[in-house]
Amino acid sequence: MKTLVWVEHDNKTVKDATLAAVTAAGKLGEVHLLVAGSGCAAVADEAAKIAGVGKVHLADDAAFEHALAENVAPLVVDLMGHHDAFICPATTTGKNIAPRVAALLDVMQISDILSVEDGDKTFTRPIYAGNAIATVTSSDPKLVITVRGTAFDKAETSGGSGTVEAVASTGDAGLSTFVSSEIAKSERPELTSAKIIVSGGRALKDAETFQEVIIPLADKLNAGVGASRAAVDAGYVPNDYQVGQTGKIVAPEAYFAIGISGAIQHLAGMKDSKVIIAINKDEDAPIFQVADIGLVGDLFKIVPELTEKL
Amino acid sequence: MKILVPVKRVIDYNVKPRVKADGSGVDLANVKMSMNPFDEIAVEEAIRIKEAGKADEIIAVSVGPAKAQETLRTALAMGADRAILVETDDTVEPLAVAKILKAIADEEQPGLIMLGKQAIDDDSNQTGQMLAALMGRPQGTFANTVEIDGGSVIVKREIDGGLETVKLTMPAIVTTDLRLNEPRYASLPNIMKAKKKQLDVKSPADFGVDTAPRLTTTNVSEPPVRQAGEKVADVDAMVAKLKALGIA
Secondary structure (H helix, E strand, O other): OEEEEEOOEOOOOEOOHHHHHHHHHHOOOEEEEEEEEOOOHHHHHHHHOOOOEEEEEEEEOHHHOOOOHHHHHHHHHHHHHHOOEEEEEOOHHHHHHHHHHHHHHOOOOEEEEOEEOOOOOEEEEEEHHHOEEEEEEEOOOOEEEEEOHHHOOOOOOOOOOOEEEEOOOOOOOOOEEEEEEEEOOOOOOOOOOOOEEEEEOHHHOOHHHHHHHHHHHHHHHOOEEEEOHHHHHOOOOOHHHEEOOOOEOOOOOEEEEEOOOOOHHHHHHHOOOOEEEEEEOOOOOHHHHOOOEEEEOOHHHHHHHHHHHO | OEEEEEOOEEEOOOOOOOEOOOOOOEOOOOOOEEEOHHHHHHHHHHHHHHHOOOOOEEEEEEEEOOOHHHHHHHHHHHOOOEEEEEEOOOOOOHHHHHHHHHHHHHHHOOOEEEEEOOOOOOOOOOHHHHHHHHHOOOEEEEEEEEEEEOOEEEEEEEEOOEEEEEEEEOOEEEEEOHHHOOOOOOOHHHHHHHOOOOEEEEOHHHHOOOOOOOEEEEEEEOOOOOOOOEEOOOHHHHHHHHHHOOOO
C-alpha cells in the first residue's frame, strides 16, 4: 500500500505530531509525505530526513500558507490518484482537512486510530470518549485516516533519505480566507509533545492563583501546563490548555493532576500517561483510581512544598 | 436567510457507557438519551443569529430512529421553527449523513448550516467537513465565535495552540466547539408550543442516498483498566517516589 502522510508544520519546521502519523503509515506500507504550505521548502528538506520516508511531495503556494481545507483538499485528492491511503495526525489541522478529502473521494474516514491491526484495512479507535474501543474494517478502495499521536511511537527525525518532488498547485478555491491567528507564544513544551505535564483544576480558585501555584512547579520540571475543562471554563487559563475528550489528548511520561477530581471527560484525555500523580483534598476523588502516586491534602500547602523539594 | 441545524440523538453526556459483554457494541437499552451537546450549542447559536435579525428560519434535521423526534422537539422548544426527521433504524455513517444533509440543503437552500463538531458517541468529527466538501462550500470548524457579515461569515476557530479567524463566503458550514455559547433551557410554554410545530418525516430513500456502511465494526471492548497505585503520606514520600521513577 502506498500512503500519503500530511506533514503538520508552520512553514518553517515539521511539527512533532507528524512523526506518529509516519509510524502508523509505515505499518500500512510505503510512506510518502505531503508538505503543503507557502515558502516551506525547508520543511520538505527536513521531512525527507524522517526515517522510513520515500517521496516528499512539496506543494508551495500562497494558497496553502494557512492549510485552509478548501484549498488543500483538492490538492490531496489529485495526489490520491496514485496513493492508497491518506493519513493525517489527529490535530485540529488534520481533523479539519481529512474528512473533506474523504468525502471528495467518497470514502468513510477512520478517525483517531489507536492501532493498525493484522489483516487488510483493520484498525482500532476509541469511541464514547475512550470508554470503549472499536475494531473497524474498511471496505473502501482507498483509506482516509487520522492518527492519535499518543498511540504510536514517534518516527526518528534522521536517517531518512526521501526525495523532494514539487507538485503543481491546485490554486485558491476562492471560498475562504485566512484573517488572523492568536497563537500563544510560550517557551514551554507543547502539551501534546511535553514529557511532563502539570495540570490544574477548578480547585485553583482563579487565574492568579493558578499562575502562582501551578507555574512554579511546571517551571521546575520544564513541564507543559494543562487544565481541566472546569478550570478553562472558569477562565483560569486559555482554551488550548484543556486536556480531555474535547480538548487535547496527552500521554506524557508524567502527568500531575492538581486539584482535578477526574471526571471521565478529563480521564479520556490523559489516562494513557505513563505515570499519573494526583494531589487532591478529596480522598474519594476518581482521579485516585487511576493515579500511580496520590497525595491527599491541601494543594496550596503541598504544591509549593513539592516545588521546593524537587 | 435560512439556517439548517442537524442534530443527533446520543447517549446522555452524564451517563457512563457500558460495553456489551459479547463485544457487539455499547448497551443503549434503558439508557438516558439526549441531544448531542455540541449540536445543542449549534441550535443555540442559530437562535441567537435569528434573534439578532440575521436569519428568518431555523430548520432542525436529524437522521436516526423514530425516537429522534424527541431530539427534534427539543430543538423546536429551544427555538427552531420546523424540523425534518430522516427516519432509519440503521447505523448511518457520517459520509451517508452528509449526503442526506446535502440533499436537504439542495432543497432548502440555507445560507448557513450549523452543526456540532463531533457526536459524543462515535467521536468521528467528520459530518460537517464532509457536507462542506460535497456541497463545494467553505467550512469553519471548531467555532469559538461566529459573526455574520453581509454575505460572509467570520468564524474564530479553536485550534491547537490558540485561535484562528477565517472568513467564509456563504452559504457556509460551521461546526461548533464547546465555548461558542451556553445553550438555553427550553421553557415550559415553549415545550408546549414545540409540540405544534411542523415536523416532517422522510426516509433516506426519499433522497436517493445509499446508507450501506463502509466500515464494519467487528468488536467493541472495554479499554484497558488502569490500576490505582498507592497514596503516599506526605510530600517527602512523593519526592522519593518521583526520584525513584526518574521524574525528578
